Amino acid sequence: MIAEGLIALVGAGVLLAVAIAVPWLKFVLTIALAKGIAVLGILLLLRAGQVSFGHAMFLATGAYTVAFLAPAMPEALLLIPLGGLFAGLLGLLVGLFVVRYRDIFFGMLNLAISMVLYSLLEKLYHLTKGTDGIRVARATYAGFDLPRETQEWLMFAIALGLAALFGTLVAAYLRSPMGRALAGIKTRETRLEFLGVSARRVLLFAYVASAVMGGIAGTLVALTTRHVTPLLGYWTSSGELVFIAILGGAGSAVGAFLGAVAFELVRVYAAASVADAWQMILGGVLLLVILFAPGGLWGILAGRLKVRA
Amino acid sequence: MVGWLQDNGLLLGLAALDGLAYAALVFMVAVGLNLVFGVLRIVNVAHGSLFAIGAYTAASLGLFFASQGLPPLAGYFALVLAAALVGALLGPLIERFLLRRIYGHEEVLQLLVTFALFMILEDVQKLVWGVQPVSQDLPMTYLGTIDVPFGDDVIPFTKYQLFVLPGIAVATLVGLALFLRRTLAGRMIVAVTADKEAATAMGIDATRIMLLTFTAGAALAALGGALASPTTSLVPGVGAQTIVLSFAVVATAGLGQIEGAALTSLMMGLGRSVAVYFAPEFEVVVPYLIMVAVLLVRPQGLFGVLETRRV
Amino acid sequence: MSAPLLSARGLKLAFGGVKAADGIDLDVMPGEFLAIIGPNGAGKTTFINMTTGYLKPQGGRIEFAGEPILGLSPRAIVRRGIGRSFQLPQLxxxxxxxxxxxxxxxxxxxxxxxxxxxxxxxxxxxxxxxxxxxxxxxxxxxxxxxLNEGARKLADIAMAVALEPRLLLMDEPTSGVAATEKMQVVETLVRVLRAEGVTAVFVEHDMEVVARFADRVAVWSQGRIAALGPPEQVLNDPAVLRDVIGIAGHA
Incomplete structure (x- = not known):
């Protein structure tokens, strides 16, 4: 745990150094940190042996919360928790339904529900402006209307701070009775019931937590890119989250951010040139990681450094 | 109510006809998904992509045949050929080199692998056929329309959608039921579905049955796509919609229920078409609302049998 | 005589045509160790499943500490103080x-x-x-x-005991355990359960274990209790010897 924390600290330092040295990467890194927070949620569910193919719906919920509310209430420091709150409420509603299911049902029901949200965002044009999306109104920070450069730095700092906060919380959670019970769902769910514990409730807690993190990530994306579209909630976005989780390695909270930063950097440099084959490359790499490096990037790094994941 | 019906009766009739045609297509995909799951114990997330690739292949073949001056009937041959090609090429390729590596692994891993395959196949479509709409409606227009009497009015509707699609779906349903019950290969599939170990012990080559089943399932999905291709223009994203919709059918009917899947397809097809005509914003939502409503009441699906929990 | 801790009356359950429980009447007294023996398919595990809420009998009733428990969820039954362990340890x-x-x-x-x-x-x-x-x-x-099988069984039972049950139902606590370890596993188990004052019902195929550790033995046969009494009496009953031990005696 201490070694993991050290690596995270070094990682944060490196990110900060990169952001200072190459200012335009700040934007990319902010998005990567936001995605990493959402991926932490995927990681929780993977602990229980479950995978959600619709998790971007919570990202979209957070992002649209910002887009809808910002004109009336532009305070970023309120918008961020509100996005988490609304995503959490949606997570509770959806979760009460999906935690009754496991495996393929869990994955596909999440996908189906996210498709519903996506199609509503796309079709309810008078509310959402459809695929054009919504331009996010300029936000204030603790009441201050900051110049653009300062705002970018602030968003980077907020994303880094929240990443550290949620990373720490998730790491603690995975070692707690709740987290260990969650992992028990994967290997011997029946035993939880024999212990008098509701496996559904254990999974629901993780699901809502993951939805909140998805929502927070969505608010950060919205405040950084200043433009939200239904695409944020499309299945390809959900696929990306799953991809990052596996790429980074499901073994550690640090893996989520390792995967997210690697993913976003590669995307900035490569995605434009292979736009039509982007999903294909992701799918191919995903297969390779699953079949040949199941520990992901974190597994490789931890192996090198002899850290117990 | 009566007044509303009089005002909207025609629209409702049209929705019913549309729904029937749509249900036929959904059934073709769902039944393949079901069959494959029964034998391989894997729900193939990429199943919808096979539908999409079948559709694109059929459209391309149809356009090619037409450009060669072949008679319109060749268009129907293109549909069948496309399904056969996709099934026979992609089916064994996927089963042999991908799925065979993950039989018996944890489900989350199987899910991730077929999801990765889905990501790959979705882009294969874009690379091969581009993102511009592709359309080849000759097989539909060639048959023309028929006036369906509806009260005092008539609804002109394409014969292709009214007869060919439901006809093939029914033929598939009956044919598959007969195949599984009456033929040796069919009974082997049923045996492997029921108990793979026991079937293997009886001398059934389960490996081969799995390959054949997956190929057949892939061909059914591709046939569904091929049959759908004349009725719509093909755009990227069809695969994702198809897999979730056919999964919704399978989940609502209950895993492994073939006749149940037929009824459920009909229900969802009709529900969706009614939405298309009366509340287009909710077109995508309706099938899932049906699914969620059913699963809340019957978690094992409408026709599913509750598996006894082994303690 | 004190009141029974567990009291089952007229339990009936059939799967298709097979009668897994065909009128089971059984009282388990506080503090006793009751062994259940009988051939495979006699309905021994079915009885445990009905008592712990995993199977719902088609008829009859079950009371635990004087209160009806039939219809309660497995989790609710666990919380009332009925623990169980498994033929295949659930770790x-x-x-x-x-x-x-x-x-x-x-x-x-x-x-x-x-x-x-x-x-x-x-x-x-x-x-x-x-x-x-x-x-x-x-x-x-x-x-x-x-873990090896003996340790797995003990860990499984330890988890059940952690819940401080008043009654523990154990399904074949020694099956799969190497012969050399078997007696040691049972001795450990009995020592802990006695110290805790836990009442125990256990399904067992090894007659030596039954003879040494059970206070009473219930013989299951085709969904009924064919004989019930102290081990020295039941295990010497010619009918039991023929019908049960002849089939499921020492392996």
């Missing part, structure tokens, strides 16, 4: 032994903090004490899927 296979034990203790205490470590000092000590009583304290850091 969290990717967790260490001590994590398994600590989770059981946490479940019993209802401690579900999401942020405090499961194995913080106080918990760890309690879990170690539990494992020590079962003689498997040396295996704390071993992953559950790496």
């Amino acid at each position: 969290f296979t990717e967790h260490t032994v001590i994590e398994n034990a600590a989770l059981a203790l946490a479940a019993h205490a209802g401690i579900w903090s999401p942020f405090v470590p499961l194995l913080r000092p106080g918990y760890r000590a309690a879990a170690e004490r539990l494992l020590d009583r079962f003689g498997i304290a040396h295996l704390t850091e071993t992953r559950a899927d790496a």
Whole structure:
């Protein structure tokens, strides 16, 4: 745990150094940190042996919360928790339904529900402006209307701070009775019931937590890119989250951010040139990681450094 | 109510006809998904992509045949050929080199692998056929329309959608039921579905049955796509919609229920078409609302049998 | 005579045409060790499943400590004080032994903090004490899927005991355990259960174990109790010898 924390600290330092040295990467890194927070949620569910193919719906919920509310209430420091709150409420509603299911049902029901949200965002044009999306109104920070450069730095700092906060919380959670019970769902769910514990409730807690993190990530994306579209909630976005989780390695909270930063950097440099084959490359790499490096990037790094994941 | 019906009766009739045609297509995909799951114990997330690739292949073949001056009937041959090609090429390729590596692994891993395959196949479509709409409606227009009497009015509707699609779906349903019950290969599939170990012990080559089943399932999905291709223009994203919709059918009917899947397809097809005509914003939502409503009441699906929990 | 802890009357359950329970009447007295013997398919596990809420009998009633428990969920029954262990031990296979034990203790205490470590000092000590009583304290850091069968059985039962049950139902606690270990496993188990004052019902095929450790023996046959009494009486009954031990005696 201490070694993991050290690596995270070094990682944060490196990110900060990169952001200072190459200012335009700040934007990319902010998005990567936001995605990493959402991926932490995927990681929780993977602990229980479950995978959600619709998790971007919570990202979209957070992002649209910002887009809808910002004109009336532009305070970023309120918008961020509100996005988490609304995503959490949606997570509770959806979760009460999906935690009754496991495996393929869990994955596909999440996908189906996210498709519903996506199609509503796309079709309810008078509310959402459809695929054009919504331009996010300029936000204030603790009441201050900051110049653009300062705002970018602030968003980077907020994303880094929240990443550290949620990373720490998730790491603690995975070692707690709740987290260990969650992992028990994967290997011997029946035993939880024999212990008098509701496996559904254990999974629901993780699901809502993951939805909140998805929502927070969505608010950060919205405040950084200043433009939200239904695409944020499309299945390809959900696929990306799953991809990052596996790429980074499901073994550690640090893996989520390792995967997210690697993913976003590669995307900035490569995605434009292979736009039509982007999903294909992701799918191919995903297969390779699953079949040949199941520990992901974190597994490789931890192996090198002899850290117990 | 009566007044509303009089005002909207025609629209409702049209929705019913549309729904029937749509249900036929959904059934073709769902039944393949079901069959494959029964034998391989894997729900193939990429199943919808096979539908999409079948559709694109059929459209391309149809356009090619037409450009060669072949008679319109060749268009129907293109549909069948496309399904056969996709099934026979992609089916064994996927089963042999991908799925065979993950039989018996944890489900989350199987899910991730077929999801990765889905990501790959979705882009294969874009690379091969581009993102511009592709359309080849000759097989539909060639048959023309028929006036369906509806009260005092008539609804002109394409014969292709009214007869060919439901006809093939029914033929598939009956044919598959007969195949599984009456033929040796069919009974082997049923045996492997029921108990793979026991079937293997009886001398059934389960490996081969799995390959054949997956190929057949892939061909059914591709046939569904091929049959759908004349009725719509093909755009990227069809695969994702198809897999979730056919999964919704399978989940609502209950895993492994073939006749149940037929009824459920009909229900969802009709529900969706009614939405298309009366509340287009909710077109995508309706099938899932049906699914969620059913699963809340019957978690094992409408026709599913509750598996006894082994303690 | 004190009131029975568990009292079953007229339990009936049929699967298709097979009668797994065909009018079971049984009283389990506080503090006793009751062995259930009988051929495979006689309905022994079915009885445990009905008592723990996993199967609903088609007729009859079950009372535990004077209160009806039929229709309660398995979780509610666990919380009332009926524990069970399994023919195939139900451990969290990717967790260490001590994590398994600590989770059981946490479940019993209802401690579900999401942020405090499961194995913080106080918990760890309690879990170690539990494992020590079962003689498997040396295996704390071993992953559950790496244990031998005897240790798995003991860990499984330790988890049930962590919930401080008043009644423990054990399905074949010695099956699969190597012959050399068997008596030791049972001795450990009986010692702990006696010390805790836990009443136990256990399904057993090994007549030597039954003869040594059971206070009473119930002989199951085709969904009915064919004989019931102290081991020296039941195990010498010619009908039982012929019908039960002849089939399911020493392997």
